[in-house]
Amino acid sequence: MNKKADVWxxxxxxxxxxxxxxxxxxxxxxxxxxxxxTSGDLLSVNYGTLYPALLxxxxxxxxxxxxxLSENKRKAKFYKLTAAGRKHLTREARxxxxxxxxxxxxxxxxxxxx
Amino acid sequence: xxxxxxxxxxxxxxxxxxxLDREFAEELESHLQLHVGDGIRxxxxxxxxxxxxxxxxxxxEPVKERQRDRRGLPFLESLGRDLAYAARMMRSHPGFxxxxxxxxxLGIGATTAIFTVVNGVLLRPLPYLQPDRLVYVxxxxxxxxxxFTYTRDYAAFRxxxxxxxxxxxxxxxxxxxxxGDRSERITGGLATRSFFDLLGVQPALGRxxxxxxxxxxxxxxxxxxxxxxxxRLGADPSVVGRSVILDGRSYNIVGVLPRGFRVPGQYGxxxxxxxxxxxxxxxxxxxxxxxxxCAVGRLKPGATLQQVRADLxxxxxxxxxxxxxxGIVVSEWQNExxxxxxxxxxxxxxxAGFVLLMACxxxxxxxxxxxxxxxxxxxxxxxxGAGRRRILQQLLTESALFGLLGGMLGLAFAxxxxxxxxxxLAPNLPSLDPILIDRGVLFFNISVAVLTGIAFxxxxxxxxxxxxxxxxxxxxxxxxSDGRSPQRIRSMLVVSEVALAMVLLSGAGLFLKSFFRxxxxxxxxxxxxxxxxxLDLTAxxxxxxxDQTEFFRQALExxxxxxxxxxxGVTTSPPFSLYSYTLSGVILEGQPEASxxxxxxxxxxxxxxxxxxxxxxxxxxxxxxxxxxxxVVVVNESFARRFYPNGDCLGKRIQNxxxxxxxxxIVGVVGDVRTYPEDEAxxxxxxxxxxxxxxxxxxxxxTAGDPLLMSAAxxxxxxxxxxxxxxxxxxxxxxxxxxxxTPRRVKMQLVVVFAVLAxxxxxVGIYGVLSYTVRRRTHEIAVxxxxxxxxxxxxxxxxxxGMGMIASGIGIGLAASLALTRLISGELWGxxxxxxxxxxxxxxxxxxxxxxxxxMPALRAARADPMASLxxx
Numbered sequence: 001m002n003k004k005a006d007v008w009x010x011x012x013x014x015x016x017x018x019x020x021x022x023x024x025x026x027x028x029x030x031x032x033x034x035x036x037x038t039s040g041d042l043l044s045v046n047y048g049t050l051y052p053a054l055l056x057x058x059x060x061x062x063x064x065x066x067x068x069l070s071e072n073k074r075k076a077k078f079y080k081l082t083a084a085g086r087k088h089l090t091r092e093a094r095x096x097x098x099x100x101x102x103x104x105x106x107x108x109x110x111x112x113x114x
Numbered sequence: 115x116x117x118x119x120x121x122x123x124x125x126x127x128x129x130x131x132x133x134l135d136r137e138f139a140e141e142l143e144s145h146l147q148l149h150v151g152d153g154i155r156x157x158x159x160x161x162x163x164x165x166x167x168x169x170x171x172x173x174x175e176p177v178k179e180r181q182r183d184r185r186g187l188p189f190l191e192s193l194g195r196d197l198a199y200a201a202r203m204m205r206s207h208p209g210f211x212x213x214x215x216x217x218x219x220l221g222i223g224a225t226t227a228i229f230t231v232v233n234g235v236l237l238r239p240l241p242y243l244q245p246d247r248l249v250y251v252x253x254x255x256x257x258x259x260x261x262f263t264y265t266r267d268y269a270a271f272r273x274x275x276x277x278x279x280x281x282x283x284x285x286x287x288x289x290x291x292x293x294g295d296r297s298e299r300i301t302g303g304l305a306t307r308s309f310f311d312l313l314g315v316q317p318a319l320g321r322x323x324x325x326x327x328x329x330x331x332x333x334x335x336x337x338x339x340x341x342x343x344x345x346r347l348g349a350d351p352s353v354v355g356r357s358v359i360l361d362g363r364s365y366n367i368v369g370v371l372p373r374g375f376r377v378p379g380q381y382g383x384x385x386x387x388x389x390x391x392x393x394x395x396x397x398x399x400x401x402x403x404x405x406x407x408c409a410v411g412r413l414k415p416g417a418t419l420q421q422v423r424a425d426l427x428x429x430x431x432x433x434x435x436x437x438x439x440x441g442i443v444v445s446e447w448q449n450e451x452x453x454x455x456x457x458x459x460x461x462x463x464x465x466a467g468f469v470l471l472m473a474c475x476x477x478x479x480x481x482x483x484x485x486x487x488x489x490x491x492x493x494x495x496x497x498x499g500a501g502r503r504r505i506l507q508q509l510l511t512e513s514a515l516f517g518l519l520g521g522m523l524g525l526a527f528a529x530x531x532x533x534x535x536x537x538x539l540a541p542n543l544p545s546l547d548p549i550l551i552d553r554g555v556l557f558f559n560i561s562v563a564v565l566t567g568i569a570f571x572x573x574x575x576x577x578x579x580x581x582x583x584x585x586x587x588x589x590x591x592x593x594x595s596d597g598r599s600p601q602r603i604r605s606m607l608v609v610s611e612v613a614l615a616m617v618l619l620s621g622a623g624l625f626l627k628s629f630f631r632x633x634x635x636x637x638x639x640x641x642x643x644x645x646x647x648x649l650d651l652t653a654x655x656x657x658x659x660x661d662q663t664e665f666f667r668q669a670l671e672x673x674x675x676x677x678x679x680x681x682x683g684v685t686t687s688p689p690f691s692l693y694s695y696t697l698s699g700v701i702l703e704g705q706p707e708a709s710x711x712x713x714x715x716x717x718x719x720x721x722x723x724x725x726x727x728x729x730x731x732x733x734x735x736x737x738x739x740x741x742x743x744x745x746v747v748v749v750n751e752s753f754a755r756r757f758y759p760n761g762d763c764l765g766k767r768i769q770n771x772x773x774x775x776x777x778x779x780i781v782g783v784v785g786d787v788r789t790y791p792e793d794e795a796x797x798x799x800x801x802x803x804x805x806x807x808x809x810x811x812x813x814x815x816x817t818a819g820d821p822l823l824m825s826a827a828x829x830x831x832x833x834x835x836x837x838x839x840x841x842x843x844x845x846x847x848x849x850x851x852x853x854x855x856t857p858r859r860v861k862m863q864l865v866v867v868f869a870v871l872a873x874x875x876x877x878v879g880i881y882g883v884l885s886y887t888v889r890r891r892t893h894e895i896a897v898x899x900x901x902x903x904x905x906x907x908x909x910x911x912x913x914x915x916g917m918g919m920i921a922s923g924i925g926i927g928l929a930a931s932l933a934l935t936r937l938i939s940g941e942l943w944g945x946x947x948x949x950x951x952x953x954x955x956x957x958x959x960x961x962x963x964x965x966x967x968x969x970m971p972a973l974r975a976a977r978a979d980p981m982a983s984l985x986x987x
Contacts, residue, residue, distance in 0.1 A: 027144070027145070027148070028141065028145050029144075029145045029148040029149055030148075033152075046170070046172055047145070047149075047170050047171045047172070048171045048172030048173070048176065048177040048180070049172075049180075051138075051141075051142075051177060051180075051181055052180050052181055052183075052184040055181060055184050055185055056120075056184060059119070059120045059123045059124065060116050060119065060120055061116070061119055070144065070148060072147075072148070072151055074144050074147055074148070075140070075144060076141070076144040076145075076148070077137075077140075077141045077144070
């Protein structure tokens with residue numbers, strides 16, 4: 001499976017929130033890398049699309065940002081989850097589970113493996 | 115909530131663009147550094163690591179661009195940029211900009227000014243309670259409209275209708291109002307008790323009429339208008355309970371209406387009723403007399419005009435047995451009030467719209483010409499990646515900005531033009547409120563401005579944005595002639611402009627011809643140096659014919675003694691008088707059948723001499739023709755022609771219509787006098803005032819000098835006879851004529867102004883397009899001249915192109931005029947709506963102005979210096 005799946009805008013936001021929830025404050029590059037590794041390198045994040053997604057989440061107030069120092073002592077912008085973001089994540093994650101549950105009934109495991 | 119927050123942050127970001135851009139650049143840089151660090155650690159060279167990092171990012175500038183779009187309001191930002199750019203363009207071409215804005219300002223201004231009046235008169239609701247439910251009830255008699263209802267019908271409607279929730283009647287009257295030793299003639303109203311309730315107006319002081327006051331034989335009471343109370347009674351707060359004296363009778367004041375309460379008068383003018391009496395005061399239980407009144411009703415919820423009409427019609431036919439020659443007309447009250455001016459206003463609005471259309475066409479032409487010179491600019495924009503939509507947006511922003519600026523100028527024009535217009539039209543505007551530039555007008559103005567901006571900008575913008583990039587960059591935009599299609603667009607625009615000008619000029623020509631035809635009609639009398647004033651004697655004081663005659667005889671005697679007065683006379687119906695007395699069924703001795711109707715006027719012997727009415731045969735009256743001497747009459751030529759076509763009518767007798775077995779002998783024939791210049795003089799009988807009395811008389815004075823200067827002296831002589839009988843409608847014959855012609859004159863002038871504007875715009879349009887063509891073809895013309903072409907041929911070439919456009923324009927315009935002028939045929943007098951002479955004259959004017967417009971570019975083309983223009987290449 002060489003072809004990597006592109007990431008949908010809507011799911012990208014959820015992944016970002018989830019990543020920040022798991023790891024705490026993180027800069028853009030870190031978020032992108034983390035999403036790639038978590039997906040077992042199956043997903044390829046176009047790094048360029050990550051920043052508009054972060055901006056959108058910030059405008060919506062789900063994440064906040066501040067400048068800090070990165071692991072290699074460089075100035076970097078760190079994003080962290082806000083209270084609203086945490087609530088939004090819970091809600092969205094539940095919705096996502098519900099959706100995938102429904103989808104799973106249509107696509108039984110037997111067919112999925114083929 | 116979230117969305118609002120997002121918008122807020124996006125708007126906020128517009129003000130922090132610099133900082134945010136810097137911060138994002140830093141963030142990207144740190145991202146790249148982290149990525150590069152990882153790359154180096156995995157064994158790449160620093161250059162390769164950076165290359166890959168940038169690649170994964172998808173380029174630095176595109177990311178920044180996308181971030182900016184997400185961060186702010188891209189549409190607004192590009193609009194802002196376009197506006198700034200458009201403003202720069204305008205500043206750098208001030209002449210062009212001024213021409214465009216002025217042209218648009220004229221068009222939009224004219225349209226807005228007329229719309230202001232249309233809005234104030236036709237669209238704004240009447241200032242009463244729920245005005246859209248108010249209807250006006252009038253009657254027809256034998257198919258002809260009669261604007262009134264009769265009291266018996268009104269009573270039936272009031273008591274038995276099923277479609278109106280309220281109904282009220284009113285009428286106007288005139289009376290002599292006396293206060294102390296001064297008297298003046300006032301106009302008052304008669305209103306049913308329900309009238310003020312129907313309109314939703316409460317007296318500011320006191321109360322409405324009581325039921326017993328508005329019934330026959332009720333006590334004499336009055337409600338004052340706020341204006342009368344202020345101006346005549348000094349705004350006395352304790353006025354309720356006091357009384358006013360009208361025609362010698364005392365009326366108890368029971369209320370005062372709020373100021374500004376106005377009701378439309380019957381003749382469209384701005385009637386202000388000084389005070390109101392209960393309508394029933396005119397009703398006499400015994401005599402069951404019928405008088406006319408204006409009936410206004412309020413629709414029941416759900417009722418329609420048709421239902422009301424059917425309802426009242428049935429009542430009239432069944433209950434009153436009026437017979438089938440009578441009919442009912444029910445209309446919205448506002449329509450009834452404004453129908454007299456609606457057509458004129460719509461004609462003006464159309465004319466203004468035409469002017470606006472021409473302004474747009476001219477501006478479109480200007481922009482088209484400029485579009486050609488901007489091809490390089492657009493080529494560069496396209497080449498560096500601007501999309502066609504983006505360029506269209508920019509060009510339309512530019513023209514919308516032109517439109518808005520033109521609109522602002524137009525609003526200024528409209529503000530100024532509106533006052534002139536209102537002053538012009540005032541006597542004919544039934545508007546109850548001052549005519550203002552209100553929100554509706556502003557909305558109209560801005561909509562028109564933006565729409566015209568888009569309308570005139572679209573064709574040039576499409577043309578500019580739709581072209582071959584490579585071609586435009588290769589060619590320098592000079593020397594080559596246009597492609598076929600833009601040239602055709604331009605010619606079409608000019609042709610339509612000429613056609614529009616033709617239509618407007620035809621309308622103006624017809625109005626002009628009609629006006630001057632009418633103005634030159636000989637009324638049959640001399641109008642100079644005539645002072646007129648009207649008297650209505652109080653009938654309770656001047657009861658007998660002898661009293662009435664005696665009053666006027668004495669007044670004339672005293673006025674005649676005044677230095678500066680050449681002669682003084684009286685008449686019941688001078689020219690332009692609203693009063694005319696018509697007798698039907700006059701019996702002429704020796705003629706078996708009663709004649710159809712004739713007019714009757716009562717005059718003093720001097721009347722004919724004062725107005726210069728010629729005596730044709732026989733004699734005019736003398737002081738001998740008085741009470742007791744044989745009854746005599748003088749007839750006009752029209753009468754003589756009609757009833758005595760072969761033979762002399764002198765000495766023939768007419769049966770006295772007032773007395774049985776009595777005859778009036780015709781002693782003279784005088785020239786015809788037209789009451790209104792529009793109408794032929796009807797057959798008319800003149801009776802001597804010493805034999806036939808009347809209470810309503812107009813005193814006519816021939817003066818040596820300015821007649822108005824004599825009016826005070828004449829009035830004092832009348833007051834010397836009786837100071838409780840004030841004269842009213844004091845005017846000169848010249849003024850009366852002028853007043854009569856004012857509506858027509860105003861209409862004619864306005865249409866002429868619009869037509870002249872259209873002519874100017876048309877000439878400018880032709881000139882603009884031709885000189886543009888010549889400029890574009892300078893190279894070609896220069897080559898032709900260099901090769902030995904005669905300059906006259908060059909002139910011919912340019913002229914024939916111009917005249918071709920003008921000829922097609924005139925052709926189309928002629929067809930349109932023939933179709934459209936029919937719509938104004940009702941406004942014309944003595945000239946057909948398709949008058950060939952007018953149309954020919956208009957076409958000639960257009961050809962002549964078109965020739966002038968073509969000549970200059972043609973001469974310039976012929977004078978082109980081949981060497982200079984070729985060297986420039």
